[in-house]
Amino acid sequence: MFRTVFTRSSTLLNNKTAFVASGKRFYADAVKSEDLLTFSLVLPHQTIYKDKKAPLITLPGAKGVFGVAKDHIPKIAELKPGVMQINHEDGKEEKFFLSGGFAFINPDNTCYVNAIEAFPIEQLDQEAVKKGLAQYTQAYNDATEETAKAVALIGLESYQQMAYACGVSV
Incomplete structure (x- = not known):
C-alpha cells in the first residue's frame, strides 16, 4: 500500500494549475x-x-x-x-x-x-444518549420559532453523533 505525493506547480497552463507527481512514495508498514x-x-x-x-x-x-x-x-x-x-x-x-x-x-x-x-x-452513557436524543427530537418537532428550532437542531445533531459513536441505534 502506498501513496504518491503530488506537488502544485507554480506554472499555469491555459489558466489551469498543473499538478506534477513528485514520484516520492510512502509505505504504510x-x-x-x-x-x-x-x-x-x-x-x-x-x-x-x-x-x-x-x-x-x-x-x-x-x-x-x-x-x-x-x-x-x-x-x-x-x-x-x-x-x-x-x-x-x-x-x-x-x-x-x-x-x-x-x-x-x-x-x-x-x-x-x-x-x-x-x-x-467509552465515557458515553448509552442511556443518557438515548434520553437526550429523544428530548431534542421532541424539542425540534415541537419548535415553532426559528430560534427554538435552531437550538433544538444543534442538540439533535450532537446527540445523533453521540449515538453513532457509542453504537446506539437512531
Whole structure:
C-alpha cells in the first residue's frame, strides 16, 4: 500500500494549475518518527495532548470527516460534533467525542485541535444518549420559532453523533 505525493506547480497552463507527481512514495508498514504528525488536543479547561506524535488523526470536519497526516496541506477547518480518532505509533487507536471546534493544520507538520469539550467515547452513557436524543427530537418537532428550532437542531445533531459513536441505534 502506498501513496504518491503530488506537488502544485507554480506554472499555469491555459489558466489551469498543473499538478506534477513528485514520484516520492510512502509505505504504510515503514512509519518512522520523522514521518509523524505532531498534534495537540486542547480544551478551554484542559490540555489532553500536547505535541503528541501520531501517523494519522481523523477529525469530524464541518464538510465531512477527514484525516490529517504529516505533509497535510495547511488549513483551518471547522469541526462539528463527532469522533476524533488518533492512530498511535504502536498501532493502537484512541477515540474522543468532540463537541465541535477548530483544527489548525500548519505547514510545519503540526496540528492544533481546539474544542469546547472532548472525552473518550467509552465515557458515553448509552442511556443518557438515548434520553437526550429523544428530548431534542421532541424539542425540534415541537419548535415553532426559528430560534427554538435552531437550538433544538444543534442538540439533535450532537446527540445523533453521540449515538453513532457509542453504537446506539437512531
